[in-house]
Amino acid sequence: MAHEDLREWIGVLENKGELKRVKAEVDWDEEIGAITREISSYNGPALLFERIKDYRDSPCRRLFTNGTGTKERVCRLLGLSEETSYRDIVRTLKERFSNPVKPTKVQHGPVKENVISGDKIDLYQFPVPKWNPFDGGRYIMTSASVVTMDPETQLINVGTYRGMISTKRTISVLLAATQGWGKHFAKYKNRGEEMPVAVVLGWDPTLFMVASTPVNYPEYEMAGSLRGSPVELVRCETSDLLVPATAEIVIEGRISPDPKTFELEGPYSEYPGYYGGQKTPKHRIWVECITHRNDPILTGCLTGSSPGRTNEGTTWTPATFSAVAWQYLDQAGVPNVLGVWRGKWPEVIRVQIRKSYRGHAQQVAQALWGSSFANYAAKHLIVVDEDIDIFDWEALEWALAYRVNAAMGDISFFPGTVGSMLDPSVPIEERNSVKYGHGKWTRVLIDATINWELEPQEQYGGERYPPLGTAISPKMEETLKKRWREYGFE
Ligand SMILES: Cc1cc2nc3c(=O)[nH]c(=O)nc-3n(C[C@H](O)[C@H](O)[C@H](O)COP(=O)(O)O)c2cc1C
Ligand SMILES: [Mn+2]
Numbered sequence: 001m002a003h004e005d006l007r008e009w010i011g012v013l014e015n016k017g018e019l020k021r022v023k024a025e026v027d028w029d030e031e032i033g034a035i036t037r038e039i040s041s042y043n044g045p046a047l048l049f050e051r052i053k054d055y056r057d058s059p060c061r062r063l064f065t066n067g068t069g070t071k072e073r074v075c076r077l078l079g080l081s082e083e084t085s086y087r088d089i090v091r092t093l094k095e096r097f098s099n100p101v102k103p104t105k106v107q108h109g110p111v112k113e114n115v116i117s118g119d120k121i122d123l124y125q126f127p128v129p130k131w132n133p134f135d136g137g138r139y140i141m142t143s144a145s146v147v148t149m150d151p152e153t154q155l156i157n158v159g160t161y162r163g164m165i166s167t168k169r170t171i172s173v174l175l176a177a178t179q180g181w182g183k184h185f186a187k188y189k190n191r192g193e194e195m196p197v198a199v200v201l202g203w204d205p206t207l208f209m210v211a212s213t214p215v216n217y218p219e220y221e222m223a224g225s226l227r228g229s230p231v232e233l234v235r236c237e238t239s240d241l242l243v244p245a246t247a248e249i250v251i252e253g254r255i256s257p258d259p260k261t262f263e264l265e266g267p268y269s270e271y272p273g274y275y276g277g278q279k280t281p282k283h284r285i286w287v288e289c290i291t292h293r294n295d296p297i298l299t300g301c302l303t304g305s306s307p308g309r310t311n312e313g314t315t316w317t318p319a320t321f322s323a324v325a326w327q328y329l330d331q332a333g334v335p336n337v338l339g340v341w342r343g344k345w346p347e348v349i350r351v352q353i354r355k356s357y358r359g360h361a362q363q364v365a366q367a368l369w370g371s372s373f374a375n376y377a378a379k380h381l382i383v384v385d386e387d388i389d390i391f392d393w394e395a396l397e398w399a400l401a402y403r404v405n406a407a408m409g410d411i412s413f414f415p416g417t418v419g420s421m422l423d424p425s426v427p428i429e430e431r432n433s434v435k436y437g438h439g440k441w442t443r444v445l446i447d448a449t450i451n452w453e454l455e456p457q458e459q460y461g462g463e464r465y466p467p468l469g470t471a472i473s474p475k476m477e478e479t480l481k482k483r484w485r486e487y488g489f490e
Contacts, residue, residue: 001079002229005110005246006202006297009077010064013046018073020045027053028138032063033131036302040069041309048297055127059114060249063127063298065143068205069312074319077205079228086319087391090340093226093323100217101224103231109245110293115237117289122168126249126298132269136279137164139268140171140251143301143312145200145211145219147241148181151188156242157181158219160212162268162303163199163285171199171285172265174277175255177437178375178418185283189257196239197255197285202248202299207231212313213320214373216327238288248299249292253285261286262434271313272345273306276422282434305344318342325349325373332367336360341390346377347423350390353383353449361447362412369414369443376420382446399448408451415442 003009013019020039026032026049036047049063068074072082080092128138141163149156157180163173176182181197188195200207210222220242224230233242238252262281270276302311322340329337329351336354343350351364361383368378382396385403389395404410419441421431431439454464461467472480 002227003077003204005204005244006064006248006299009067009204010046010048010297012076013067013073016076018045018070020047022047022049023051025051025053025056028055028127028129029053030130030133032065032129033302036065036131037309037311040066040302040311043070045069046073049127052127058125058127060126060292060296060298062295063129063300064202065299065301066312067299068209068315071315074316078226086341087339089319090322090326093319094326096225097215097217097222097323097327099225100221101228101230103220103224103233103242105242106232106234106245109232109234109247111234111243111245111247111250111291112237113294114292114296115289116291117237121287121290123165123171123251123287124168128165128298129300131300131302132275132304134275135164135268136264136266136277137166137172139164139300140201141173141199142303143201143205143208143299145203145207146181147198147200147243148184148195149239149241150184151191151193154240156218156220157184158200158207158211158223160208164265164268166263166265166284169287170263171251171253171287172263172282173255173285174265174421174433175283176375176421176433178372182437185255185257192257194254194256194286196236196241197253198236198239198241198243199251199253199285200243200247200249201251202297203244203246207244209316209320212317213324214375214377215320215324216331216372236289237291247293248296249290251285251287252289252291253287255283255285269302269304270422271303271305272347272420272422272424273304273309274422274424276424277433278428280432280434310344314344317346318344321346321349321373321377325351325368325377328371328373329364329367332371334360334363334367337364338386339390342377347379347420348382349378349380350382350384350396352386352388352390354386355449355452358452361449362445365412365414365443365445369417374443375418375438378443379419379423379441380444380446382448385449388448396448400446403448403450404446405451408453410447410451412445412447413442414445417441417443419443 206226234245265282266277267275
């Protein structure tokens with residue numbers, strides 16, 4: 001099942017007729033982004049741009065994007081049948097996220113075919129798009145996998161974090177203290193050291209999936225489990241960090257804690273579908289070395305989505321986030337969770353439970369909000385009973401209408417928590433990541449389960465709620481079945 005590298009994945013897509021090689025010359029300045037936006041919004045093919053303005057004779061000439069742009073392609077990546085429902089994808093992911101596969105180490109790999117260091121480094125040699133009209137710059141880190149190491153435990157984290165080319169040797173980034181690399185960075189800063197980082201561009205997209213998801217085990221082990229085969233890692237040139245041996249491009253560098261080194265970053269068309277972040281001084285990666293394969297293929301992606309507009313991540317982030325949230329609930333010992341679903345945006349999370357005691361929904365909220373899953377997720381949490389299908393907005397609306405009574409404590413607020421830096425409903429000064437480490441959310445629990453403080457009623461047959469008024473009696477069901485044709489219906 002596992003795809004060895006990006007090239008094998010591209011080959012699979014091409015064999016299935018799901019790859020479009022764009023041979024016309026296109027501009028890195030907005031044109032690639034606009035084409036990608038159109039194509040992905042119509043569930044179109046993966047795109048390999050083969051002729052990019054200003055890059056025809058560059059060491060890197062090609063850009064690949066939109067690989068995971070449809071649910072069917074995500075299923076293929078995971079070795080599942082294309083018809084698999086999101087409900088089943090979530091279950092599969094949860095299962096795989098609970099069964100880590102350790103990576104292996106190798107001495108050499110194609111990623112070392114070219115090693116560029118010192119003054120020869122020029123990030124502008126890569127055909128990095130300016131994806132969206134008002135982006136603050138050319139974002140080289142979009143679907144990048146950023147590798148860092150905990151200086152105390154030597155555990156490696158891989159996360160997807162945005163970064164734009166700032167100068168030919170620097171990338172300015174959005175570094176949040178709550179994120180995997182932010183926690184590592186704090187430790188290096190305490191030691192007065194710079195943090196080594198490696199930015200992986202282009203590999204089996206299962207790594208992109210786990211790097212963009214708040215998984216609670218090491219990402220390389222999670223990618224190994226998703227792809228069904230260990231990730232083969234090779235050591236970096238300038239640090240002890242490990243990167244996939246068959247990656248297309250790896251950028252090695254360091255981040256200094258010294259504010260004097262900060263460079264301008266932002267804004268960028270972010271996941272809420274709005275531009276996020278101001279053009280302000282932020283941490284930057286000082287690039288020390290770039291290794292890449294011969295004729296490397298650059299990868300990148302659009303990030304934002306709004307109603308009717310999408311990107312290649314919205315096909316799987318709802319499923320990966322749901323699986324991880326469910327895992328956290330299991331680990332916290334919250335019983336009888338029947339399902340978790342996140343829609344296109346991580347702010348709204350739906351949880352289905354078989355309610356077992358008063359306060360069960362509140363326990364769900366506390367477990368999720370208390371975990372690092374919630375850094376960018378679960379601002380609004382909706383908990384429903386087992387008869388409400390969390391994939392069905394109509395069913396949710398019904399539960400919101402008739403199982404929520406604010407006067408009975410069904411809506412609760414939890415203010416002052418960490419939250420997204422990119423949510424435009426929060427005043428911009430409240431979500432200054434350099435100052436506060438992250439954003440600020442008042443979280444809301446909507447407990448749309450039947451309230452156990454409603455007394456069972458004799459007139460309701462001893463239940464808390466009246467019988468369903470839309471149900472037909474078993475007796476009439478029988479009659480209708482027998483006489484249906486007689487009434488003149490088919
Ligand atoms: C395209 C893309 C860009 C992202 N950029 C950032 C970013 O700049 N900063 C950030 O904190 N999270 C960013 N995220 C979200 C993180 O990838 C996500 O929270 C993930 O859980 C981070 O990994 P970690 O939990 O190991 O820190 C981005 C996600 C995607 C898909
Ligand atoms: Mn992590």
